[in-house]
Amino acid sequence: MPTQKADPPVTGADFIKAYRLMLVARVLEEKLASLYRAGAIKGGVFLGRGQEALSVSVGIHLHRGDIYAPLIRDQAGRMAFGDTVLDTLRTYLGSQLGPMRGRDGNIHRGRPREGYYAMISHLGAMIPAVAGALLARRLRGESGIVGATCIGDGGTSTGAFHEGLNAAAVEKLPLILVVANNQYAYSTPNARQFACADLLDKAVGYGVVGHKVDATNLEQCLATLRRAIGAARAGGGPQLVVGDLLRLVGHGEHDDGSYVDPALKASPVGRDCVLLAEERIISENWAPAAECAKWRQEAEQEVNATVDKVRREPGPDPEDDDWAAFSNSEFAEHYAGL
Amino acid sequence: MPTQKADPPVTGADFIKAYRLMLVARVLEEKLASLYRAGAIKGGVFLGRGQEALSVSVGIHLHRGDIYAPLIRDQAGRMAFGDTVLDTLRTYLGSQLGPMRGRDGNIHRGRPREGYYAMISHLGAMIPAVAGALLARRLRGESGIVGATCIGDGGTSTGAFHEGLNAAAVEKLPLILVVANNQYAYSTPNARQFACADLLDKAVGYGVVGHKVDATNLEQCLATLRRAIGAARAGGGPQLVVGDLLRLVGHGEHDDGSYVDPALKASPVGRDCVLLAEERIISENWAPAAECAKWRQEAEQEVNATVDKVRREPGPDPEDDDWAAFSNSEFAEHYAGL
């Protein structure tokens, strides 16, 4: 689907800004994979390789004050929304100084106070939460604010997806729900996940606006998300964005993804959005190849330096933890009898 | 939506057969309402007044061996599927001889071994259960069998509706899901329940066939359900049928429904399907008015005689109950220490 007429063009500067964020995410995730193989990571590693263009396009169009609830494969969107290499590594390497203090990890990190929500694992669950946050903003009289969250093709089958999107539609909330259809939910192919011709067909059943995008194409992603987020911001209600792509990596780093159909890998959805974006930059003469290489080096340097720093940071100390699930710590009981 | 060309006509005999079942349901429910007011009923009373045409059209096209999971307002469909005035009254009046033996009541009655499922209250929950039953039949090599269940406009907002219908669509199961859009879920109007233009718009998002019907019109209901059930039986996968109508009674007998918009009552959806059917029978000369009156009298006689009989039956005796939730009664524990 080409960028619509009315849309202003995606400029080279826009494109490069997004590309550099994708690059940091890509380089960082490559490092995470190698740290995983080296046994240096606490917990599981689930990467977003191949999904950077779609993901970054969400984060990059959000403003401070907006709400963003990223999911498993949104490292690029997270970077665009303001997460850092440092916070990422602190979480994966189990530093006490990370935003989750060792209590939760990795893709579950967030800073809810800053509009950056910390996903729970149960897929779909963030959708009503973002809807509720937007409802709260409306009740407080704030406008022009949006909330975005992402979900996979598998996640569209959850009751939470349905209930959350429907409730947001009834309230006409400025929710952007981005479906990254990467063809598989773990090993389960689309054919075993849903029976509609295209996940976009769901939009009409909720009475929300639908947008389709080739998610390997950064320009399309940027333009589509700009349009969708703009429409939500302007009061157009929920926007369902469906992007087609392929997960270019296993479900997690423990998985070789051998079940992925080779025909899909060879098809247009199997293209690498980072490579495509780099080729585009060079072919449009927005920057020379050497500049792209330099950006990658810079990213690598930042990532490596941060790894070195974080590895020297202490892990959480169980003796220091107050082991309280309540914010009113006097409610914590210690089940003595010991 | 008129009956489609290819459909054979609904004959006078078909129509009358359905009408008489509707009439029994209507008369029986009128009796339930008066028994409720007299304090003779155990538990709540939720009636299907105004929904008989749609409901009966489901039950009447099912065969022995099919599966039927009726919902709150399906007295007419139940009668068509083979439930009896006797079982109905035994449940409402708390007879020990009813199919639920006092353990569950009223709209929750069923005989699962006979394909007549006993709904749980949690709306949407019967959809995956019927899907699973159909899967079981397929695994056992049975074909030509269908399963039907009903849901309200409110029930379409449940996660169970979404997950159940989607899973059925993926398996291409012969499920008929009938949505009775009676404009309200308890007091909640459609406008606060969903944002799509029509609930039928959901069909495409599940990749299932959709059918729309004016549910005050018995002929349309019969023709549409015959078509939908026939399509499912022939291997066409799940069929979503959406009927528009109005609940002509409170949500339950405790409720006066004063929140119902008078404009809706005066509009086409507010017509009484039983009256319309009777008028049609007379105007088509399928039977004279006196015959219709006689049918009503016969229904009243059966209902009244059954009430008299059932009122003399014993209620469940707590001393006789084995109070075992397990079919392996040796697993029941009695939490002694007393």
Place this chain on the structure above:
Amino acid sequence: MITYLEAIRLAQEKALSEDTRVFLYGQDVGNFGGAFKATKSLAKEFPGRVFDAPLSEDAIIGMAVGAAIEGMRPIVEMQFADFSTCGFNQIVNHAATLYYRTGVPCPIVVRLPSGGTSGGGPFHSQSMEALYAHYPGLVVMTPATVEDAYGMLLQAVALDDPVIFCEHKFLYYHLKAEGLPESVLPVGKARLARPGRDATIVTHGAMLHESLAAALDLAEDGYEVEIVDLRTVKPIDTDTILASVARTGRLLCVSEEWPWGGVAAEVISRVSSEGFGLLDVAPMRLNAKDTPVPYHPDLWSVHRPTARSIAEAARRLLHI
């Protein structure tokens, strides 16, 4: 006279009028005023702050969580406690874990019209307090009096932690009080509902009243039974329980929810562990039977503990 139900309505009215962060969300809570009329006229009184939700328990709780993160104080109503199973995941995995995981509290109140009434049946009668108390991070309140229904609901709204508010339907209409309380015990504090010396009954919710009736019956035989109303089942006020058992030496726990892992089991486990020396005889529990709640009134009245079965159990306890 103010009913238990009206106290709940008035508490919500007060919360709405005093705190602009409060809003009400749930099925039919708007113009209709709720299935039990616990929010009657509030939509009119507080325009735009009391509104109907779709039939979507999971979304209702999930939205409350999001709103709470943004600093609001949502009160959500489940039409019946039993339907909270459909919002269970958001309660136990999102609301309950948020503070521990992120340091951001989740001040939501989930109102659960709870417990059995005649003819309610398996899906409109459940007492789910033990279920929610098992999960870390949830305060579980079970008010047994009109005063507590009012005072504790206001406390629940003021708390930063998520509160499961188990209001008992059996008490809605026929429990009445002269007026609203000026003050309320602190959150988590139990109340000595009746002083005694011969045995302690620990109970909560509607079972308080069955227990009080049983105590009257036993008093005719000369037994003075002390009754502790837990008020909040998480946290549990173990000190007040132990102090009572120290006086009486005998313990009967009475709970309407199912026995396995219920409030009674938890209390007996605490007292046995922390107050073993205080017990003169084996502690006893009396719960609902371990089956779904039967719909027929004759079965139901045997399924849950009643004044009669409590008095019977207490007599056995007293005669050991």
Place this chain on the structure above:
Amino acid sequence: MITYLEAIRLAQEKALSEDTRVFLYGQDVGNFGGAFKATKSLAKEFPGRVFDAPLSEDAIIGMAVGAAIEGMRPIVEMQFADFSTCGFNQIVNHAATLYYRTGVPCPIVVRLPSGGTSGGGPFHSQSMEALYAHYPGLVVMTPATVEDAYGMLLQAVALDDPVIFCEHKFLYYHLKAEGLPESVLPVGKARLARPGRDATIVTHGAMLHESLAAALDLAEDGYEVEIVDLRTVKPIDTDTILASVARTGRLLCVSEEWPWGGVAAEVISRVSSEGFGLLDVAPMRLNAKDTPVPYHPDLWSVHRPTARSIAEAARRLLHI
């Protein structure tokens, strides 16, 4: 050597081959063989009887219920026990109530990969046995050995009642046995995992092995601790527990799930009520801490009971 995980796979293979009513349904259980490979190669071996479900826990359980009504014997896998909250309603309100309500049993097996592993975190570590045991109508199995993983899963499939099968992920790979058992104890029977005389530890699941290790440690000090492996937490074999406490007079309950209303609380409540005179000293319990399960290995290893903390608790119990 056969691992605990392989025993589960082999039990399913045997069930599929011996009973045409058995089928497997769950996320990724088909060609992929399941997230943990508990169904590896079964889809190929039993064409059309092992298949992938959409990401829909509620539908998965609901479909199993419907299939069971029609006489099948579905085994469904939740990818992690923690995700069963999304199918909670179908489990507790449909499967668990069906027999009581209608007289038609509901022979489904819900496999829950349960319990903590290093780095699992709040949503991939939960022990949900107490939750399901609270509801009437569910058999809750918690096999702790390779032999039981195999034998009990076959029993679960043969049972007419719904079974929540809590298989412990911590035991999947490193618990091994020489071969498969010829026989298995009856459903609901506990096992004396270690004879002793000084104290009784009642435990289940992965905690059995921590407890056994603790017992070895204590044996070095001359204490002989008896260990009861519950095997099934609903029903609970109270007789075997009481017989052990009768021998030792001291009781420590060790459970990985949360304390409030957990297995340990239920066991202590039973023993206190039914075997009060057998107890020489106050019974004790040791559970996971009452917070979500932390993801960092250093926090996690303190969050749940371990051989060390069990030995410590037992020493205190022995020294009272």
